[in-house]
Amino acid sequence: MKAFTYERPTDANAALRAVAKPGARFLGGGTNLLDLMKVGVETPSHLVDVSRLPFAQIEETNDGGLRIGATVTNSDLAADGRVRQRYPMLSRAVLNGASGQLRNQATTAGNLLQRTRCYYFYDTSKPCNKRSPGSGCSALHGYNRIHAVLGASDACIAVHPSDMAVAMAALDAEVEVQSADAGSRKIRMGDLYRLPDKAPQKDTTLENGDLITAVSLPPPSSGGQVYRKVRDRASYDFALVSVAALVDLDGDRVRGARIAVGGVAPKPWRALDAEQQLMGKPANADSFIAAGTAAMAGARGYGHNDFKIALASRTVARALADAVQHRKG
């Protein structure tokens, strides 16, 4: 591992000053960054540990939502009674990620900013445009079973690995960001991640030196909500496909729906057309199967991952049906 220096500021302004140094990076729980440093994918010369910043609270907001501090651990987030009651898809999504030990260490902001688990990204002997821009994409014509079927480009077909981000996308969460130059601002979850296009090395729309301070959730919507994850190992694995779904009914018809799909794209994939298509439809299997098909419109497989298209369609349909059941209690 390349040698680095380390500091642990206790307020945001000190952290922002520290990260302005050349080669500096923020360090949260370290559950992804340290692994990347060990294999030489990330080589920061200075680490700014943000784990002691005063962002470890979950607070009520004036509009009836919740504000989740950036350093709230995944375990504390999943266990919070307000999250479990009002945003059950978020609690379930977090509990579906990693192991108990990792969730005790991983933070809210770090979870959002974790990097892809594409095998070639971690193998420094292989070309990878995300790790080494211009070198090529080994997955495009290689083993691509875990890769994207939506939103990819010929430069990169990696998926974003976070479960939590999928639920937050469905919940219309906003990320609060602080920077030394521009003060504070909010970014909608749908705008946090960028598609690879020709520059896959940049995962998000954040600028250098941006510090995530919190994630705010709007007031909870009525309706049932679920998080359903399909993975190779039930005990501990990243999603092949996951779905965060919310369904609200007016009688037996759909009054509102939210669908976000994980494991299929470089970002949590909000299926807005499928949501629209469901409005006013009977809440039955035919409507949900049609919505599952609509959610994957335009999907393209790369060989080993072709199965994901049908799997994701069926998982969307199943999650919608489950959400209706949850609504009925």
Ligand code: SF4
């Ligand atoms: Fe690298 Fe992306 Fe290709 Fe994986 S899919 S090898 S991360 S460029």
